Amino acid sequence: MAGKKLADLRKDYSLNGLTEEDVLTNPFLQFEKWFEEAQAAEVIEPNAMILSTLGGDGYPHSRVVLLKEVDSTGFVFYTNYNSHKGIDLSIHPVAALTFWWAELERQVRIFGDVQKVSDAESDAYFSIRPRNSQLGAWVSEQSEVIENREVLTKKLSLLEQKFSDQVVPRPLHWGGYRIVPKEIEFWQGRPSRLHDRIRYRIDLDNAWKIERLSP
Numbered sequence: 001m002a003g004k005k006l007a008d009l010r011k012d013y014s015l016n017g018l019t020e021e022d023v024l025t026n027p028f029l030q031f032e033k034w035f036e037e038a039q040a041a042e043v044i045e046p047n048a049m050i051l052s053t054l055g056g057d058g059y060p061h062s063r064v065v066l067l068k069e070v071d072s073t074g075f076v077f078y079t080n081y082n083s084h085k086g087i088d089l090s091i092h093p094v095a096a097l098t099f100w101w102a103e104l105e106r107q108v109r110i111f112g113d114v115q116k117v118s119d120a121e122s123d124a125y126f127s128i129r130p131r132n133s134q135l136g137a138w139v140s141e142q143s144e145v146i147e148n149r150e151v152l153t154k155k156l157s158l159l160e161q162k163f164s165d166q167v168v169p170r171p172l173h174w175g176g177y178r179i180v181p182k183e184i185e186f187w188q189g190r191p192s193r194l195h196d197r198i199r200y201r202i203d204l205d206n207a208w209k210i211e212r213l214s215p
Helices: 027-040 084-091 119-128 131-139 150-162
Strands: 048-054 060-066 069-071 074-080 094-101 106-116 174-188 196-202 208-213
Touching: 027 069, 027 106, 027 174, 048 074, 048 084, 060 074, 060 084, 074 084, 074 119, 094 174, 119 174, 131 150
Parallel strands: none
Antiparallel strands: 048 060, 048 094, 069 074, 074 174, 094 106, 106 174, 174 196, 196 208
């Protein structure tokens, strides 16, 4: 491997700190605050997040997806229900999310239960997607083996003709999932690897408890 040895790669973090007094009492509002700061810092695709699921094979599976909505009920993304991640979630409806905003030396970790969003929510989001993305949802049998790329381009051409004079409907195999968090952790890089970690955790009274974790 060219360049520095892996063991020699390191960076000292020093942009900001994070204390219990800094954070808001509601983790969703704290997330929105950090997300706005990530946008202001011109982080590339600040809504990109690593989604980790548990497969039927017992192994964790991770990939990058895009956050499309967040409110007091959870974090929403959209995908093909028949994809590997969709199959994972049908077997084990739990997931973890990780956001990494390098420009701010920040990370957010989330885990919780997963549920499908309503058909009305999926319809509403699908209706505002670019038309090419709508067609793409019909074209792709996500995660399935295909012979070559031409398979996709031919199918896209046929669908463009089929829907040429009409609104593209949402495929029944495509829609949203909502991760309902049990824990949300905000991580701020600090010097000497003594990073700040503030965790929100649902307690027995269904209220958010704020705790500091050792780095």
